């Protein structure tokens with residue numbers, strides 16, 4: 001049943017690095033109000049509450065007990081997303097997780113089922129889908145302007161220092177990160193690639209750690225066979241020399257697109273369209289407008305769109321655009337790559 005309120009109360013669980021993006025987005029949404037934050041580290045929770053003017057808790061159950069919270073944003077270490085999401089669903093709250101939705105398919109399926117059976121919405125933020133550049137590319141693909149897609153690849157070479165994985169942090173651990181360069185960083189572009197190219201039916205790959213002393217990969221490479229027959233490659237690393245932007249390439253019978261980073265088209269070559277190429281051509285120069293959401297970065301603006309979509313989904317009684325099954329796909333492909341690396345087999349997906 002649909003419900004409509006003049007304002008939806010939000011609780012943000014996790015007060016670390018990425019929580020500000022969610023909180024700042026909530027603050028910009030007219031129908032949203034930040035009610036409370038929660039972190040097991042009291043000083044982090046209190047600091048966030050002081051900064052943004054809301055209540056704080058160190059116990060998730062206490063935050064979830066509040067009647068004035070409708071939606072929770074889960075921004076804790078990745079291996080806790082489903083556990084806390086299920087707790088929230090059982091308390092009747094709609095659930096938004098940051099990426100990845102969780103790190104195992106079993107946990108993700110339990111979370112999807114918990115949200116379904118408790119009648120609450122489930123969404124995951126994959127903010128790049130809301131960036132003007134990637135919307136523009138998606139439109140070209142959806143309109144068939146690239147012809148039949150034959151090939152798609154992404155390369156995410158986001159260097160991380162040894163300190164990033166050190167000092168008892170959850171990053172780089174099997175239990176909480178679930179993977180490394182692909183599960184944590186690369187998933188942003190793996191999700192984009194699947195969004196553009198469609199479902200994957202087979203994966204083969206390698207995942208290793210060559211530089212960092214971690215339990216998971218700092219370099220991963222996979223070959224994909226898409227359901228439409230197209231081929232693909234995914235590459236992610238946190239150890240190649242710092243400074244390279246991530247890139248996405250799509251090639252079809254009628255066009256080639258090569259984009260880097262948040263906003264740069266390196267090559268736009270489509271039959272019957274003006275050709276665009278060369279570094280420095282940004283989406284802004286390309287004529288499409290960047291949504292004006294005040295003085296905030298593109299990640300916050302993109303989160304405003306994706307969190308607003310969850311409110312719309314509640315009111316329209318529909319699934320959020322990036323719902324549980326949709327967010328599960330990138331995790332499934334990355335886990336298949338790990339399995340292939342361990343077994344030496346090609347992994348076929350259902």
Ligand SMILES: NC(=O)c1ccc[n+]([C@@H]2O[C@H](COP(=O)([O-])OP(=O)(O)OC[C@H]3O[C@@H](n4cnc5c(N)ncnc54)[C@H](O)[C@@H]3O)[C@@H](O)[C@H]2O)c1
Nearest residue numbers: 014015016017018038039040041075076077078098099100
């Ligand atoms: N979308 C993006 O661009 C983006 C960027 C960075 C991180 N992330 C994701 O956000 C999540 C958090 O990453 P981060 O960089 O903010 O990590 P972080 O370590 O900076 O913050 C995590 C916070 O969660 C708290 N926490 C841990 N267990 C908790 C529990 N049971 N209850 C309440 N709080 C708990 C920790 O004390 C910490 O403050 C990860 O899943 C990560 O993949 C997304």
